[in-house]
Every structure is written in structure tokens, then in C-alpha cells.
Amino acid sequence: ETGVTQSPTHLIKTRGQQVTLRCSSQSGHNTVSWYQQALGQGPQFIFQYYREEENGRGNFPPRFSGLQFPNYSSELNVNALELDDSALYLCASSLTSGGTDTQYFGPGTRLTVL
């Protein structure tokens, strides 16, 4: 167990709706990164938050947004859902934003968009 939790486990939405996914990092970890993993693929980096500020972003549109809170929890919000957003969404926490720190993943939220 990594000490990183995510909720909900599974979620079904329809196209055009909005969704909020939640993550609770390991205590003391100031950095959280979010990834999208399509079936049969490796995780794709969405963005990273460090001390409540966005610290880096991958090739995802602005309808993917996030928040990080002082209590080591964070959120991923996706607006105007599209069918291609169906995937496993993973959050990973690390001690600092430095690249050499190991990232510890949560169990993920499986999002299905119909």
C-alpha cells in the first residue's frame, strides 16, 4: 500500500457532463501529479501541483483543471466530457517536485463516458 487513496473507484458519465475526481496524498508529500491511462497504454501526464500551484502541464486541453489543498488532498476536474476521456485516472504523490523523487500512485478512478 502506498498510502495514496482516490475516490470514487468507478464513475459513469455522459458526454458533455462535468466530473470531479479526488485524491489524498501521503502525509508530508507536497507534490501531486495526475495521469490518464487508456486501456493497454502507459499513463499520460496531465499536470502536477506543488504546494497548491500548478507546476507543469502535459498536452491536455484547459477543460482539464485541478486543485490542491493544504491537507494533502487534491482534485481533478474535467468539463465537457468527451467519449475519449474514458480512461483510468491516476494520481501520484511525491515528497518534492524534484524529478528524482519516487512517485507513489493511488489505485485510480475508472471513468466511463457514454
Next chain:
Amino acid sequence: GQNIDQPTEMTATEGAIVQINCTYQTSGFNGLFWYQQHAGEAPTFLSYNVLDGLEEKGRFSSFLSRSKGYSYLLLKELQMKDSASYLCAVNVPDSWGKLQFGAGTQVVVTP
């Protein structure tokens, strides 16, 4: 762009050895990670290499050659529970802590 290649699938027998290769071409390099991912579960950390050479950790070893853009993960004394996807990920220094993942290698261990 970033390119990380690993074989799609490998099959091996219980008790045998399997070597999973990973080649990468990235805009920079700040270390390479190997993760194990069972179906429907989170990736779990296996190893980290930043300098050339072999890192051994129990039944698992990982090797890195930065000049060749090459790494491998060696799994010895295979057990049925080792059936999983193995992900190679490069830390790219242009974005703090961003991991660029390969598509993963599905290892199937047969009795």
C-alpha cells in the same frame, strides 16, 4: 518528441528469467523508473536508475546505459504473481517530476 519503446508482451515459465528491454529517446534525462502494474491496480514502484550500471533488489534487477538510451528490467525465479504489466518511465527534466511512460510490457507467467 519523446519516444519510449518496450515490447508489448512476453511469456515465460514459472522459475525462469525474463528480461524486459526499454529504449528511450527524450529531450533530456533525469532518471528512469520501472513500475509494476497488475490489471486494474495502481502502478507500484520497482526501481530507479540515474547512473549507468546494474541495480539489484532481490529477484528484480534494473540496468541502465545512458549513452545507448537503453534500460532493462530482469526478473529472476519467476512466480505466478509476477504476471503483470511492467512500465518503463523516464523523468524528463523540462517539466519537474514529469514521467514519460512507455506503453508497458505484459508479462505472462505460465506453470
